[in-house]
Amino acid sequence: MIEVDLKNKPEDLLQRNPYGKVPVLEDGTGVIYESAIINEYLEEKFPAIPLLPKDALLRAKARIWIDYLNTRIHPAASDLAHDRQPDKAQAKMTQYLNTLDQEMAGKKYLIGDYSLADITFIPFYTRRERYHVVIDDRFPNVKRWGDELIAREILV
Ligand SMILES: N[C@@H](CCC(=O)N[C@@H](CS)C(=O)NCC(=O)O)C(=O)O
Incomplete structure (x- = not known):
């Protein structure tokens, strides 16, 4: 590397x-x-460790969330990290996290089993302090999900 x-x-x-x-x-x-x-x-x-659902519709759903994270959460985090219109970025971030929190209610992973959709969230979650993003009881489902993802054992 x-x-x-x-x-x-x-x-x-x-x-x-x-x-x-x-x-x-x-x-x-x-x-x-x-x-x-x-x-x-x-x-x-490396198909031995599948990280997308087999079903085409579920695969599409996983890709929708991957796109959501890459076109919304990550750019808002980048704006916060670089102090670009921070108030606007913080408002957008709150809105995006609310959407994710509703989606994660009662769920362990975004789509079915652990997938690339969850993995796409991890870099943001681990660096959230750097972005001045606080994920607390306002987003209980996101917090539980993120904490479980980073505590998850890496299986090889
Ligand atoms: N859409 C790209 C975004 C990558 C990205 O923004 N990377 C940042 C570091 S986390 C970067 O290289 N920034 C340098 C720059 O934009 O000049 C991806 O997902 O790979």
Whole structure:
């Protein structure tokens, strides 16, 4: 694994990912970027540990939540981390977390079994303090879900 200083990006990051962002996965001679696409690539390459539902409709639902996290929660977190219109970002974050909290009521995982949808939430949850996001009793289902995800044993 190569760590990158994002304030001083190496030239070869841009050669690998035209967006100049991490993560980037190199596999043999191939290069893949965009975390959701990297996750799906690994899912296809290592089918022994399935991380998407078998049923097509449930797979679509998992992808809807992956998209929700990647196009709403993560960008709002990035705005908060970089102090971009923080009041607006905080209001959006509250709205997004409320939606997630309603979805997680009475559920252990977002869709069926542990899946890429849950995994997509983990980087935000583990870094929430850095984003000045407090997940407390206002979001009890998100809190329970996030705490269980990070306490979960990694099974290999
Ligand atoms: N949609 C991208 C977002 C990746 C992203 O924003 N990565 C951040 C670090 S967490 C980054 O590389 N920021 C540097 C920049 O935007 O210049 C993905 O999911 O891979």
